[in-house]
Amino acid sequence: MHYSKFDHAKRYLAIAVCTATLWAAEVSAQLEEVIVTAQKREQSLQDVPISVQVVSGEDMAARKLNEVQALTKVSPGFTFGDGTSAGDRTLIVRGVGTQTFSRGVEQSVSLVLDGAVATSVGASLLDLNDIARIEILRGPQGMLFGKNASAGVLNVVTNGPTDEFEAILGASYADGDEIKLNAIISGPLTDRVSGRLSYHSSEHDPILGNNYPGGPDYDDRDEWGLRGKLHFDLTDKLDLLVTANHIESDVICCNQTAREFVPGALGESLGVPSGKEEDTLLENDPSLGEVELDNIIAEFTYDWNDYTLTSITTYSESDEMQGYRGFNLPVTAIVGNISDQAVEQFTQEFRLLSPGGETFDWLVGVYYFNKELERETVQALDPFAIGLLPFPGFVAAVTNDSDVEWESFAVFGQGTWHINERARLTAGLRVNYDDLETATVVGVPVELFPDAAVVVPIPGRVPGEASDSSDNTAVSGRLIFEYDLNDDIMLYLSAAQGYKGEGANTQDTVITADEVIVAEEIATNFELGMRSTWANGKVIFNATLFHSTFEDFQATITELGVVPNFFLANAEEMETQGLETELSWQATDNLFLSAALAYVDAEYTDFEGAPCYPTQSEAEGCIRGAQDLSGEDAPNSPEWSYNVSLRYNQPLASMPFDGFINADWYWQDEVQYFAVNDPKTVGDAYGVADASIGITADDGSYTISIFAKNLFDEFHVTQLDSRQIDISGARVSNRLGYGYERRVGISAEIRF
Numbered sequence: 001m002h003y004s005k006f007d008h009a010k011r012y013l014a015i016a017v018c019t020a021t022l023w024a025a026e027v028s029a030q031l032e033e034v035i036v037t038a039q040k041r042e043q044s045l046q047d048v049p050i051s052v053q054v055v056s057g058e059d060m061a062a063r064k065l066n067e068v069q070a071l072t073k074v075s076p077g078f079t080f081g082d083g084t085s086a087g088d089r090t091l092i093v094r095g096v097g098t099q100t101f102s103r104g105v106e107q108s109v110s111l112v113l114d115g116a117v118a119t120s121v122g123a124s125l126l127d128l129n130d131i132a133r134i135e136i137l138r139g140p141q142g143m144l145f146g147k148n149a150s151a152g153v154l155n156v157v158t159n160g161p162t163d164e165f166e167a168i169l170g171a172s173y174a175d176g177d178e179i180k181l182n183a184i185i186s187g188p189l190t191d192r193v194s195g196r197l198s199y200h201s202s203e204h205d206p207i208l209g210n211n212y213p214g215g216p217d218y219d220d221r222d223e224w225g226l227r228g229k230l231h232f233d234l235t236d237k238l239d240l241l242v243t244a245n246h247i248e249s250d251v252i253c254c255n256q257t258a259r260e261f262v263p264g265a266l267g268e269s270l271g272v273p274s275g276k277e278e279d280t281l282l283e284n285d286p287s288l289g290e291v292e293l294d295n296i297i298a299e300f301t302y303d304w305n306d307y308t309l310t311s312i313t314t315y316s317e318s319d320e321m322q323g324y325r326g327f328n329l330p331v332t333a334i335v336g337n338i339s340d341q342a343v344e345q346f347t348q349e350f351r352l353l354s355p356g357g358e359t360f361d362w363l364v365g366v367y368y369f370n371k372e373l374e375r376e377t378v379q380a381l382d383p384f385a386i387g388l389l390p391f392p393g394f395v396a397a398v399t400n401d402s403d404v405e406w407e408s409f410a411v412f413g414q415g416t417w418h419i420n421e422r423a424r425l426t427a428g429l430r431v432n433y434d435d436l437e438t439a440t441v442v443g444v445p446v447e448l449f450p451d452a453a454v455v456v457p458i459p460g461r462v463p464g465e466a467s468d469s470s471d472n473t474a475v476s477g478r479l480i481f482e483y484d485l486n487d488d489i490m491l492y493l494s495a496a497q498g499y500k501g502e503g504a505n506t507q508d509t510v511i512t513a514d515e516v517i518v519a520e521e522i523a524t525n526f527e528l529g530m531r532s533t534w535a536n537g538k539v540i541f542n543a544t545l546f547h548s549t550f551e552d553f554q555a556t557i558t559e560l561g562v563v564p565n566f567f568l569a570n571a572e573e574m575e576t577q578g579l580e581t582e583l584s585w586q587a588t589d590n591l592f593l594s595a596a597l598a599y600v601d602a603e604y605t606d607f608e609g610a611p612c613y614p615t616q617s618e619a620e621g622c623i624r625g626a627q628d629l630s631g632e633d634a635p636n637s638p639e640w641s642y643n644v645s646l647r648y649n650q651p652l653a654s655m656p657f658d659g660f661i662n663a664d665w666y667w668q669d670e671v672q673y674f675a676v677n678d679p680k681t682v683g684d685a686y687g688v689a690d691a692s693i694g695i696t697a698d699d700g701s702y703t704i705s706i707f708a709k710n711l712f713d714e715f716h717v718t719q720l721d722s723r724q725i726d727i728s729g730a731r732v733s734n735r736l737g738y739g740y741e742r743r744v745g746i747s748a749e750i751r752f
Helices: 005-021 058-061 068-071
Strands: 052-056 078-081 090-093 111-113 131-140 153-156 166-174 178-188 193-204 221-233 238-252 257-263 289-305 307-323 333-354 360-381 394-416 421-443 454-456 464-484 489-500 523-533 539-560 566-584 590-607 640-650 657-670 688-697 702-709 720-721 730-733 743-751
Touching: 052 058, 068 078, 068 657, 090 153, 111 333, 178 257, 178 702, 178 743
Parallel strands: 111 153, 394 454
Antiparallel strands: 052 131, 078 090, 131 153, 166 178, 166 743, 178 193, 193 221, 221 238, 238 289, 257 730, 289 307, 307 333, 333 360, 360 394, 394 421, 421 464, 464 489, 489 523, 523 539, 539 566, 566 590, 590 640, 640 657, 657 688, 688 702, 702 743, 720 730
C-alpha cells in the first residue's frame, strides 16, 4: 500500500491527538525532568526558549545507536551528508549544512564535544561512547557557541567521574561481523580527586562486495577510542575537570556502486554491475582512509559569592589521510590520489554567570580561537588505462599544498529580564573579529613518476600559487520574548542573527585572486515556539515554527571535466522554513511513547550562475555551462520526516530480572541529494524500523538483548551522486550505509 507524505504527517498528528485525549489516564509515573546547557546555564528543557531536542545516553544505548549519523533516526530535520571520504561528510540542520572538499571553511552546523569545537567533521564523526546527553540546537547558535554555528550546534556531553565506584563492560555482535566493545571504570581516587576512563572499539566487514578477483571489498569499519577524565576539588570553591580524548580510524573507504551508466561508458563496456539496488563493485584498487584525533580540555569552575566564573581551555590535533583510488573499474585509472591533512586548534573561553533566579539574570564572556591547517594532496591519472590515449607512458598529475590559519576574538553577553512572574525578555550580543590567511601552491610532480615518458598537469589544473588574507568584524545577536500562559505552557518569540566567517578555497587548481576567499555567511532566524507539559507531568508536547534566511551561503561548485574540480562560492541567498514538534508520553508506569515530526522547506532563493549537472542540456536550463538554481531545493533535506518510539518494561515477579521491548520507526520523504538538482539524484521516500527485546537484572547488574536494525530490510541510500567523479562513466552512483539492509545482533552489558 502506498502512503503519501501527507498520509505520514496525518498518522503522526493522530498520535499527538490520541495522546492529548488520553492524558488523564491514571498512572503514577511522571516524565523525568531533562536538564540542558543550551544557554550555558543548567535549565529544564521546558524552560529554554530555543528549538532544541535532547537525546539521553540511555536512550541512544536502548536504540543501539552510537554514531553521530544515526541521530537522523531520533531527530527529524537533522540529516547527514555522506561523501567520498570522512572529510567531506557534513551535519545538516533544517536543510542547511556545509558539504565541501575544501578544508578551508568552517561548518554551518558546529559539533562541540565537552566544550571543545571539533577540528573537522571527518575527525569527529566516529562512535559516540559513554554519553550523558546530546543536545541538537537548531538555528543560529554562534551567540554562545564559538565563532560559527550559523545553522545549529550538535552539543555532545559525556559522562563525568562519579563519587562512587562503578565499572561497565559491554559487547555486541551483529550481521557483517559488526563487533562493538566498550569498557568504563569510574570512581574516587582520593578525598578530592575522582576519575573516569572509558574505551570503545567498533568494526564490521566491508558492506560493498567486489566481483574483481582478488580486489578489495569496500566500506568496512575499524576504529577505537579512549577517554580519560579527572575531577579535582581544588578548594571548596574551585573545581578543575580535565578531559583527554584519543580516537583512531583505519578503513577501506568510500566507494560507490553504479546505479545507471551513460550509454557506452567505460564502466559499462568493462562489465561493471549496475542497478537501483546494486551493492557490488568491479574494482581492483583500494582506497585507504585514516583519521587520528587527540584533544585535551581543561575546565576550571570558581564559585564567587554565588556567581560562577568558568574557564575552558582546549587543544586539539587531528590528522586525516585519504587515499581515494576506487572508481569502480577493473583497471587502474587513478595511479595516485592521496590527501594528508593536519590541524592544530586552540581555544580559550572565560564566562561569568550570575546566580540565577534574580530579576535580571546574565552572563558575559570572551572567546579566543586559533586554528592552523596544512593539507597536501597528490592526484595522478593514467589516460591510457581509460582509453584517452592510444599509447602508454603519459601521466597527468598535480600536487596541491594548502595552508590556512584562522584567528578569532569575541566578546559576548546575554541577559534575561524577568518582567513579572509570567513574562521574560532576553537579549544577547556577540562581537567577533576574524583574521584569515591562506596560501595554495599547485605543481606538477614529475619526480614522483620517473618511469613515465611525459608528466603533464591534469586538464583544468593550473600550476602556480595563490594566496590571500582578510580580516572582518561582525556583530550578531538575539532577542527573545517568553510568556507563561500558566505553570505548564510557555510561548516564546525570537529573532536571531548568526554568522559564519569567511572561507578559503583549498582545492586542486589555482584560482583567481578574488576567488581565494569567499564571503562570510549571515543567517537571520525567526521562531515562534511552545513548551508544554500535560497530565501532571506525564505528557510533554513542544512545537516550533521557524523561518531562516542565509545570505552568501557558502556552497560547493563543481566544474566538470576528465577529473572534476571542486571549489567554494557564495550562493546569494538561501531560505529554510517549517515546523518541528516533539511529543513524550509516560503512558503507564511501564510504557513510554515518543514521537517527533519535522516539516522543512529549504531552497535556494537566489543562486544564479550555479554549475550544471552532468548531461544537462540548454533546454534543461544549462546556458554556457551554468544554470539558475533560484527556487530549487537545497540538498540532503527531506520536506517531511518523523519518528515514533516505544519502550515497554515487563516486570517478571518470579524471575531475578525484568523483560523489555524497544521499537522505533523512522520515515523520511523523498530528497534531492545532489547540490545542483539533477533530477536523477532524487532519492525515494523510505521508512526504517529498529527493534530489540531483552532482559535486565533487578539490581541493574546486567542487560542482555537481541536487536534488529532495518527490521523489514528496506533498501535505502545515504547519497546519490552524479558528479562524474566516477571515471567509470556512471550517470548516477549509490552510496550505501551499514544499515541499507537488515542487520540482526545480540548485545550484553555487565555493571559492577
